[in-house]
Amino acid sequence: MIAQPVASHFIDGAYVEDATGAELLSLYPATGAPVARLHEATPALIDRALAAAQRAQAEWAATDPTARGRILRRAADLMRARNRELSELETLDTGKPLQETLVADATSGADAFEFFGGLAADLRGDTMGFGGDWAYTLRRPLGVCVGIGAWNYPTQIACWKGAPALAVGCAMVFKPSETTPLCALKVAEILTEAGLPAGLYNVVQGRGEVGAALTADPRVAKVSLTGSVPTGRRVYAAAAAEMKQVTMELGGKSPLLIFDDADLEDAVSGAINGNFYSSGQVCSNGTRVFVQAGLRDAFLARLTERLAGVVTGDPLDEATNFGPMTTEAQMNIVLDHLERARAEGARVVAGGGRMEREGWWIEPTVLTDLTDDMICVREEIFGPVMSVLSFDTEEEAVARANDTPFGLSAGVFTRDLARAHRVVARLKAGSCWINQYNLTPAGLPFGGSKASGIGRENARVTLDHFTEVQSVYVGMGKVESAF
Numbered sequence: 001m002i003a004q005p006v007a008s009h010f011i012d013g014a015y016v017e018d019a020t021g022a023e024l025l026s027l028y029p030a031t032g033a034p035v036a037r038l039h040e041a042t043p044a045l046i047d048r049a050l051a052a053a054q055r056a057q058a059e060w061a062a063t064d065p066t067a068r069g070r071i072l073r074r075a076a077d078l079m080r081a082r083n084r085e086l087s088e089l090e091t092l093d094t095g096k097p098l099q100e101t102l103v104a105d106a107t108s109g110a111d112a113f114e115f116f117g118g119l120a121a122d123l124r125g126d127t128m129g130f131g132g133d134w135a136y137t138l139r140r141p142l143g144v145c146v147g148i149g150a151w152n153y154p155t156q157i158a159c160w161k162g163a164p165a166l167a168v169g170c171a172m173v174f175k176p177s178e179t180t181p182l183c184a185l186k187v188a189e190i191l192t193e194a195g196l197p198a199g200l201y202n203v204v205q206g207r208g209e210v211g212a213a214l215t216a217d218p219r220v221a222k223v224s225l226t227g228s229v230p231t232g233r234r235v236y237a238a239a240a241a242e243m244k245q246v247t248m249e250l251g252g253k254s255p256l257l258i259f260d261d262a263d264l265e266d267a268v269s270g271a272i273n274g275n276f277y278s279s280g281q282v283c284s285n286g287t288r289v290f291v292q293a294g295l296r297d298a299f300l301a302r303l304t305e306r307l308a309g310v311v312t313g314d315p316l317d318e319a320t321n322f323g324p325m326t327t328e329a330q331m332n333i334v335l336d337h338l339e340r341a342r343a344e345g346a347r348v349v350a351g352g353g354r355m356e357r358e359g360w361w362i363e364p365t366v367l368t369d370l371t372d373d374m375i376c377v378r379e380e381i382f383g384p385v386m387s388v389l390s391f392d393t394e395e396e397a398v399a400r401a402n403d404t405p406f407g408l409s410a411g412v413f414t415r416d417l418a419r420a421h422r423v424v425a426r427l428k429a430g431s432c433w434i435n436q437y438n439l440t441p442a443g444l445p446f447g448g449s450k451a452s453g454i455g456r457e458n459a460r461v462t463l464d465h466f467t468e469v470q471s472v473y474v475g476m477g478k479v480e481s482a483f
């Protein structure tokens with residue numbers, strides 16, 4: 001077991017094991033070989049994690065926020081110093097190429113700790129005057145928060161949820177995806193080394209039932225989930241039953257609009273980044289690529305040429321730029337989609353099937369000759385499958401782009417800046433890019449509208465999502481009463 005952690009869980013500042021929990025195997029997606037054997041959290045361990053979080057949270061909330069921030073920034077430095085080790089672990093856990101994980105995962109997590117560490121001492125309220133009386137508001141931490149992660153960005157998700165929670169004085173119990181359990185443990189270890197008091201960032205492993213138990217527990221004030229829309233609906237409903245707050249980062253089927261006047265090379269690069277990065281396992285991917293009719297053939301020709309640059313191989317080899325699906329189940333979901341797409345009449349321009357090698361590899365695939373009502377154009381595939389559609393007018397492109405229950409992201413490629421801003425203003429999507437795709441700096445809010453989510457991650461606005469407003473009215477004069 002080349003990536004076996006010290007123990008399965010991290011609770012109250014230390015690794016904890018309980019081998020009576022059901023087994024969880026972490027498999028290297030490039031080969032299918034096991035890299036670590038862990039156990040699900042038992043009810044007793046879930047209780048221990050929540051009790052530790054509850055005990056530690058009050059004192060943490062009362063800690064000088066500058067000191068809180070300093071610990072987070074130290075964690076950021078440690079993550080950067082250990083970037084290679086963390087990136088290799090992320091690659092073993094997810095199968096994503098090291099070339100990618102070296103620049104996108106632990107570094108993005110470190111950015112979150114640095115950003116929110118810097119903001120910790122800048123939690124602000126308002127003051128208001130009412131004649132002689134006045135009032136002020138405080139932003140109070142919600143308390144114990146639960147983070148539930150997906151398998152595509154295990155380090156980043158653990159940090160994007162933990163950093164703002166800790167910055168404002170909350171405690172967190174984080175449950176990674178059962179298929180990628182390893183990276184969050186390292187985040188907890190690093191936070192502890194950076195000086196985070198015990199109990200404030202706990203990691204418990206498990207499948208959906210563990211997430212459900214955490215969500216239902218009365219000690220929990222908020223649940224932040226990254227995952228699929230069906231799971232999001234379940235977790236949101238369970239949280240609502242207990243009147244808990246939520247952040248939901250869910251799926252998408254985002255449009256990427258490429259106009260005739262776009263820089264062709266940039267547009268192709270944007271479409272590649274928005275469809276094949278992480279082998280397509282990115283919630284914000286622009287998988288419905290609408291290309292204006294005049295550019296469509298040139299776009300497809302150049303895209304096909306550029307696909308010759310795909311390098312597969314061991315994802316731990318830095319020359320590899322395209323990896324496998326993270327799970328066998330996800331590979332089968334994608335293969336099923338490809339079969340249905342063919343049955344519906346889609347034309348496969350590139351790829352279209354499983355690669356002949358061990359592990360869970362799918363070829364980078366481009367589909368065309370599509371209509372908007374085909375399943376492959378409507379449903380999230382979550383794999384390296386790009387659907388290329390074409391359009392004539394701006395009006396048509398906007399209407400078709402918005403014709404989806406999802407609303408996570410959208411992109412526009414054009415040299416006409418007036419059009420770029422006009423179109424973006426009409427797109428119903430939380431995160432949009434103009435002449436770029438899928439960049440998510442820590443200072444920019446990220447999240448979806450419609451079925452794609454509730455709330456935002458990253459940026460100052462996320463401080464609001466882990467705090468609530470306390471209003472304080474201050475009487476300055478005599479108190480009048482009826483009798």
Ligand SMILES: NC(=O)C1=CN([C@@H]2O[C@H](COP(=O)(O)OP(=O)(O)OC[C@H]3O[C@@H](n4cnc5c(N)ncnc54)[C@H](O)[C@@H]3O)[C@@H](O)[C@H]2O)C=CC1
Pocket residue numbers: 148149150151152175176177178206207208209210211212213215226227228229231232234235249250251252282283330333380381382
């Ligand atoms: N938006 C995004 O970033 C992602 C979307 N997905 C989508 O989700 C699909 C399935 O992937 P999964 O990893 O199985 O996602 P999922 O939505 O089933 O699981 C996400 C997380 O929620 C937990 N969970 C499941 N049921 C729960 C419940 N009732 N209460 C609390 N927690 C629960 C899981 O254990 C996991 O940690 C993919 O095919 C893809 O479409 C997957 C990964 C990331």
